[in-house]
Amino acid sequence: MPDASFQTLSIVEVQRAVETELDRIAPVIDDLGRVFNDAGHELALVGGPVRDAMLGRRHNDLDFATSAHPDDTERLLQAWGDATWDMGRDFGTIGCRKGDWIVEVTTYRSEVYDVASRKPDVDFGDSLAGDLGRRDFTVNAMAVMVPGRVVEDPFGGVVDLAHRVLRTPGRPEDSFSDDPLRMMRAARFAAQLGFTVDPAVVAAMTAMADRIEIISAERVRDELVKLVCAPHPRLGLSLLVETGLAQRVLPELPALALERDEHHRHKDVYEHTLTVLEQAIDLEPRLGGEPDFVSRFAALMHDVGKPRTRTFVDDGTVTFHHHDVVGAKITRKRMKALKFSNDETAAVSKLVELHLRFHGYGNGEWTDSAVRRYVRDAGDQLERLHVLTRADCTTRNQRKADRLRRTYDGLEERIARLREQEELDSIRPDLDGNQIMEILEIGPGREVGLAYQHLLEVRMDDGPMSEEQARQALLAWWAGRVPSS
Known part of the structure; x- marks a missing residue:
């Protein structure tokens, strides 16, 4: 659940935060605003930078909307900035770097998806209000006109931001019909910002979940990565499952909600998985501290083989034999469908396949040979395997949890000792x-x-x-x- 930093804000706090941030970025926004104004064009800071300014968040990547068409924008930015690029020209966007600042300026636009199309038809608009009206959520449909710093908020984004709720500028059905990927963005923003999602938005996501199937795998993948790497991915993933979107983009996740038998002979695999993901996040300082997609996605996928391998034994127990191997195959297939790179796919599937290896050695009776093989098989994923294996302990039995932690501490100590004695990370025969x-x-x-x-x-x-x-x-x-x- 969101932590204390996700408390409701007052309008005064929002106003104070945005004033502070606008003062910080004034050298860019005021100067660039004058450049466009002198050329007879409107310019407005829009979208995420405005939202984040109101949340007191700082970054040096700024998005603007303008009445100028791309050719005029490019000419003005070339004269103003240090370097420009036009890779987004088809969407009306010209990029620019000036010092440490990255700026993207996009012509007012409207874009609507054809019912059967994967790509939007882009039409340039003629007003800021029209441009804001086509944006995904009200908290992203605010703007600050520059250089005058007049706040434009036609859809109540300030109030929604203060109350930390996601709503669409118009009917959510219309918004999601125009761009179905916005349904996944709702889940992503919930995970990133700790916002709740308006019931009408949730209802539309549920009713229109199958519309996501027209979106390319690459765009779905990119949103999923952002969600998984967000501060609170459980919020977004739960929303995807609740609305049926997960069934279409990551069906292995809702499949983990196995029907419980009357005697509750196995833990809730779905809830266990989300807990493992959160515990893996807590252990990320071991990997450098930044969000690590491979580690997080491996935690999310580590038990996806269980639904296919669950067996009820005569003595009343439940087994999931070989769910690690089966899960690795399922993971590779899903990541391939989502167009992940070969390297990412190999890394995540290796972790899924190895996540039980530690438990195959009982209470820690590890020979030197077993330690060497553990390190060799993990290869360059060893540190992530440490994280996943530790995170996979979700027992409420504190004595058992402490024992498992001590045992794994012992394994890591053994690895460290052998590393001092041998070239453990690059074991090769003594003859070539x-x-x-x-x-x-x-x-x-x-x-x-x-x-x-x-x-x-x-x-x-x-x-x-x-x-x-x-x-x-x-x-x-x-x-x-x-x-x-």
């Missing part, structure tokens, strides 16, 4: 391919790979060896493979 061929008097081929793999297993079991020890191990293996003449 050339040495293997020289000793066995063979050329390149399958046998070299088999020999290399055998020496790697020996290295895992016995630790580092001298070259002579490795040579004897290789010859013994080779003798056992080649029958004597």
Whole structure:
């Protein structure tokens, strides 16, 4: 749930916050406002920067709307800024950098989706009011005209922001019909800002959930990443599940709400998963402190194999055998459908597949060989695996939780000790391919790979060896493979 920082604000507090932020960014907004005004064009600070100014949040990326068309905007920005770019020209947007500031200026516009289209038709508008009316939520439909700093709030965004509620400027059905991705943005803003969502908006999201299917996988993916990396992803994810949107963009999540048997012989997997996600977030300082999508998404997906593997045993217990392996396959398939990169997909699915590995070693009776294999299999995801494994403990039994924590502390200590003694993060055989061929008097081929793999297993079991020890191990293996003449 939102913390104390998400309390309701007074209108006076909102006004004071925006005045303070506008004073801070005055060198940019006032100067640029005069440039456009002198050229006969309107310019207004819009959207997220206005909302965040009212929340007392600072950033150096500023969005503006203007009556000027892109060619005029580009000409004015080229004369004013240090560098410009026009990658958003098709949508009326020209970008600019001036010092440490990043500015994007977009021509007043209106965009409407065709019922069967994945892309908006963009038409330039002729008024700020019309531009604001096409925006997603009232808290994003506010503007500050510059250089005069006149606040334009035709849809009551200031009041909604003060009460931390998300509403659409017009009927939510119309807004979501124009751009169905706004339904996911509602969930994302709930997670980012800690806002509640107006009941009419929730009702429209529920009724129109299937409309999200016309949106490209890439745009859905980008919103999902922003939601998962938000301060309170549970709020947004719960809204996606509640409205049926999750069933269409991430069906593995609502599937975790397994029907409970009458004797409650297994925990609520859906609630457990959200708790694991929150605990993984609490452990992110181990990864550098910034929101880590791979770690968070692995926490969200770690048990997605359970619905397919749940079995009721005769003795009254419930099992989920191999849900880690099944879950990794499901994760790869979903991330591929959402057009995630190969690297992200591999990292998340590896974590899902390995999340039970720690529990396969009982109460911590880890041999050096087991530690080496744990590190090797985790590879560059070891630190994230530490986070996921620790976060996966949601038991209310404090004694059990303490025991698991101490056991994992012991494993990390073992890894640290072995790292001091060995090159644990890059374990390789004590002989390379050339040495293997020289000793066995063979050329390149399958046998070299088999020999290399055998020496790697020996290295895992016995630790580092001298070259002579490795040579004897290789010859013994080779003798056992080649029958004597």
